[in-house]
Amino acid sequence: MTDSVQEVEAQTAKQTFDPxxxxxxxxxxSPTILAGLRLFFAFFTLFTAIFTLVWPAVRVKDGSASGYFSYFTNLTFIGICAYFFASGVQTYAYAKSSRNGDLEPTFPLQRWGRVLQYLHVLLYTTIVTFPILVTIVYWALLASSESFETPYTSYSNIVKHALNSAFALFEIIFTNVGLLPWLNLPVTIVILAGYVGVAYITHETQGFYPYAFLNPKKQGAKLAGYIVGIAVGEAIIFVIVWAIIKLREFIVLKKRSKKEVKA
Structure with missing residues (x-):
């Protein structure tokens, strides 16, 4: 009896989440190629995250890794890495299920709890919006002649402040992932607000601001403008990404309809 109930619950979860x-x-x-690409991006971003964590501590004079997790850039990059590992494994499982000739191919996330399902979708939302925000803020406010001063800084800034958005665009344009849930918009704003708290905790505990524009003594009244501007920027990016996904779905559906008519 218990087994029957569990089977019914698993079947219901499978039908209600990403059917x-x-x-x-x-x-x-194909699912196999998509899984391969996602896992390749996962290992590449993992290598870059570890490399940029270790290099300053061992090769840069007076360098340290103590402030690594205080930078929003690094946190969002770790998020990209986590997403590609999670989505890559799920896609591989789906591809394997398809190759095994299952009547209805599935992937593990469909059978997991709703909290994990939501967190996966929320993680997707962050990795298609935050990297674009990071790229814009960096090149508009923070980039300088030092950005490409050494091979290390060149590599780090190109990957974390340019390729990060390329990864986001890959997921937005080339996958079938659906529209961003509107509920996730205020959640991403709350996450950004939480990061501001992290920045000031960093100043109190380590004596520096991760980003100069968050220094209230130097910025004065401009600080509120920067914070509000970043929140508004995130909202605009969210809407634009939503619209691009909507357009992609329309174009793909239209293309499939034409193929079916010809067939």
């Missing part, structure tokens, strides 16, 4: 398998498929690639 069209949008999270693990692409209009441009």
């Amino acid at each position: 069209e398998h949008k999270l693990v498929t692409s209009w441009a690639f």
Whole structure:
């Protein structure tokens, strides 16, 4: 009896969460290739995260890794890495299920709890909006001649402040992942607000501001403008990403309809 109930619950979860398998498929690639790309990006971002954590501590004079996790850039990059590992494994499981000839291919996340399902979707939301925000803020406010001063800084800034947005665009354009839930917009704003708290905790505990524009003594009244501006920027990026995904879904659906008519 218990086994029957569990089977019914698993079947219900499978039907109610991503029944069209949008999270693990692409209009441009097969599930196997998509899994391979996502896992390649996962290992590449993992290498970069570790490399940029260790290098300053061991090769830069007076360098340290103590402030690594105080930078929003690094936190969002770790998020990208985590997402590609999570989505890559889920996509691989779906591809394997498809190759095994299952009547209805599935992936593990469909059978997991709703909290984990929501967190996966929220993680997706952050990695398609935060990296774009990071790129804009960095090149508009923070970049300088020192950005490409050494091979290390060149590599770090290109990957974390340019390729980060390329990873986001890959997921937005080339996968079948659906529209961003509007509920996630205020959640991302709250996450950004939480990071501001992290920045000031860093100043109190380590004696520096991760970003100069968060220094109230230097910025004065401009500080509120920067904080509000970043929040508004996140909202605008969210809406633009939502619209691009909507457009992608429309184009893909139209393309499929034409193929079905010809067939």
